[in-house]
Amino acid sequence: MTTSKKTSSPEQTPLEEAYPTTVEGLVLEERLGYALRRAQLKVFKHFDEAMREHDIRPAQFSSLVVIEGYPGVTQSNLAQTLSIDPPRVVSLINSLEERGLALRVRCKRDRRSHGIFLTKTGEALVERLKGLAEQSDLEATQSLSEIERRQLLTLLRKVYASEESDD
């Protein structure tokens, strides 16, 4: 406030309400990270609504789908697969186990690790959720044609799948 370093003409006060509610034309519109964040915000909002009824968070959904696809997957596998940290997996699986959707089974071969399995309830739920998630995606991307939607998915995969060294 006491800084005297000024640029434009600070004493000349902000004009009307003439300021934009979009960043149209701004360099920001060219930034991939910004576009990704905004798009993700929108898609996740739809997802949240779709899952509210079942009180399922994005990470829980992802976990359920992976466990369904690979019954007996270990927690460290899950961490790698979803690229989240082991401590995060613990609370994730805790929440699923508490709700009777999944369960840990101590591995006989290596008694340090747990295989994660879906319960019958979990299996039934994940089937339902997959349908809801697909519907939610469609709603969130109504502005895209079917071809564009596929294109977008392909491009996104291409971005995150390239494991240079990170991730």
Add this chain to the structure above:
Amino acid sequence: MTTSKKTSSPEQTPLEEAYPTTVEGLVLEERLGYALRRAQLKVFKHFDEAMREHDIRPAQFSSLVVIEGYPGVTQSNLAQTLSIDPPRVVSLINSLEERGLALRVRCKRDRRSHGIFLTKTGEALVERLKGLAEQSDLEATQSLSEIERRQLLTLLRKVYASEESDD
């Protein structure tokens, strides 16, 4: 743990290390939200690295760019533009002001609001940052051709720009 409800064959312990570190072939790969999150994770990681030297967070960068583009923008304008909440803007501008990058000027016309301006330092920094951000985007999306990158950006904009009612 005491749940007796089982699905696959939990007693049969998890197989080797035969589990995947990708979700290849899984329904998850078809989910837009998942793809967006993973891509964003990657792009943001590069961005963080690029900005580390200047200790600038994504939201700070976005704010700086918007202020540069619309000198005298008010905090509520900024909140709308970036679709973040007013309280978030407060701490954002605080951090920029403390570092001498931006400053608030009480508006004469409407003394409730502040116009936000960049200082000379802020202007110089944002110029530098824009270059770094562009470079970071390119690095994060090495796997894309220039055309694909443009395509991706266009598609993402199309997703988040369609204001049906949300956002």
Add this chain to the structure above:
DNA sequence: AGATATAGTTATAATAGGTAACTATTTTTT
């Protein structure tokens, strides 16, 4: 047997994000 590595866990901290309530102003209504 002893050293080292791994799977999972706990505790903890940093941060993002959002809600509610408050102050100072301005605008609207009567």
Add this chain to the structure above:
DNA sequence: AAAAAATAGTTACCTATTATAACTATATCT
């Protein structure tokens, strides 16, 4: 012109996410 309502910004608070470090129990290596 006074009272009521709306607005800009702020503060306090609360929750969820994410990362880090340290601990345990098992397993592997030499």
